[in-house]
Amino acid sequence: MTNGVKHIIAVSSGKGGVGKSTVTANLALAMAALGQRVGVLDADIYGPSQAQMFAVPETSKPRSDDGQTFDPLQAHGIQLMSMAFLVDQKTPMIWRGPMASGAFQQLLNQTRWDNLDYLFIDMPPGTGDIQLTMAQKVKVSGAVIVTTPQDIALLDAKRGIEMFRQVKIPVLGVVENMSLHTCSQCGHSEPIFGEGGGERIAQEYQTELLGQLPLSLHIRQQMDQGHPVVLSEPQGQVAAVFAAIAQQVRDKVENAPEEETVQISFGD
Numbered sequence: 001m002t003n004g005v006k007h008i009i010a011v012s013s014g015k016g017g018v019g020k021s022t023v024t025a026n027l028a029l030a031m032a033a034l035g036q037r038v039g040v041l042d043a044d045i046y047g048p049s050q051a052q053m054f055a056v057p058e059t060s061k062p063r064s065d066d067g068q069t070f071d072p073l074q075a076h077g078i079q080l081m082s083m084a085f086l087v088d089q090k091t092p093m094i095w096r097g098p099m100a101s102g103a104f105q106q107l108l109n110q111t112r113w114d115n116l117d118y119l120f121i122d123m124p125p126g127t128g129d130i131q132l133t134m135a136q137k138v139k140v141s142g143a144v145i146v147t148t149p150q151d152i153a154l155l156d157a158k159r160g161i162e163m164f165r166q167v168k169i170p171v172l173g174v175v176e177n178m179s180l181h182t183c184s185q186c187g188h189s190e191p192i193f194g195e196g197g198g199e200r201i202a203q204e205y206q207t208e209l210l211g212q213l214p215l216s217l218h219i220r221q222q223m224d225q226g227h228p229v230v231l232s233e234p235q236g237q238v239a240a241v242f243a244a245i246a247q248q249v250r251d252k253v254e255n256a257p258e259e260e261t262v263q264i265s266f267g268d
């Protein structure tokens with residue numbers, strides 16, 4: 001077990017830009033609203049965005065009293081660590097790649113998480129080194145797959161589900177983001193990225209559609225300002241969807257049979 005953490009939940013997407021980080025931040029806050037102690041680890045080395053989403057100033061660095069371990073930052077009641085704190089974002093992508101697994105392990109092992117019930121990991125998109133490192137090195141209670149209903153995103157999401165299955169990490173379900181857009185002027189709703197994709201993929205892989213989130217100007221604006229919608233509109237419809245997703249995640253993890261969370265060994 002990772003020190004100080006009861007359950008690790010990987011939030012993953014096949015394709016970039018489908019809203020994985022937005023879902024991670026809001027889901028973490030929704031889980032905290034259920035009375036759980038929650039942390040977020042931003043492992044998206046190619047575009048760490050959690051610090052911005054939690055309104056943490058760019059210059060913030062985690063404290064290290066002993067030079068070996070880091071204290072996570074605190075934001076909106078969430079313990080936060082990010083690749084962005086360790087890897088200079090001006091370092092070219094091509095160099096960041098090989099550093100990724102090492103930096104990820106460092107974040108996992110050298111962060112002094114304070115008694116967390118849930119640690120949500122914002123994964124880089126795709127099925128690369130970090131995913132494998134995670135599967136090899138830590139016990140993950142489950143993965144949440146984020147996708148838009150668009151065919152191209154679904155195709156990549158399927159690859160993600162298959163990868164988690166192969167490494168024996170239980171897939172807790174699918175979150176369909178940017179499902180429907182309702183025009184703020186005329187009220188007309190349109191499925192800009194297609195319809196029913198999340199449900200189809202959930203059925204195909206015998207998992208569940210955990211929730212559907214609208215494509216909404218408000219979600220984007222609040223996120224950019226560092227006030228995720230779950231915080232800024234706790235009584236709103238979107239917060240209710242996140243609350244329902246958080247409850248399902250908690251129920252699935254807490255009721256999982258012991259063997260489902262057993263880690264396979266790659267014999268490293």
Ligand SMILES: Nc1ncnc2c1ncn2[C@@H]1O[C@H](COP(=O)(O)OP(=O)(O)OP(=O)(O)O)[C@@H](O)[C@H]1O
Pocket residue numbers: 013015016017018019020021022023044047049125177178213214215216217219220221223224
């Ligand atoms: N439901 C939504 N409605 C409107 N905008 C959204 C929604 N979800 C996410 N966004 C916006 O889309 C952009 C991409 O979202 P986000 O960074 O969460 O995606 P990602 O999948 O984590 O991307 P990456 O793979 O690049 O890290 C952001 O500007 C975010 O505010």
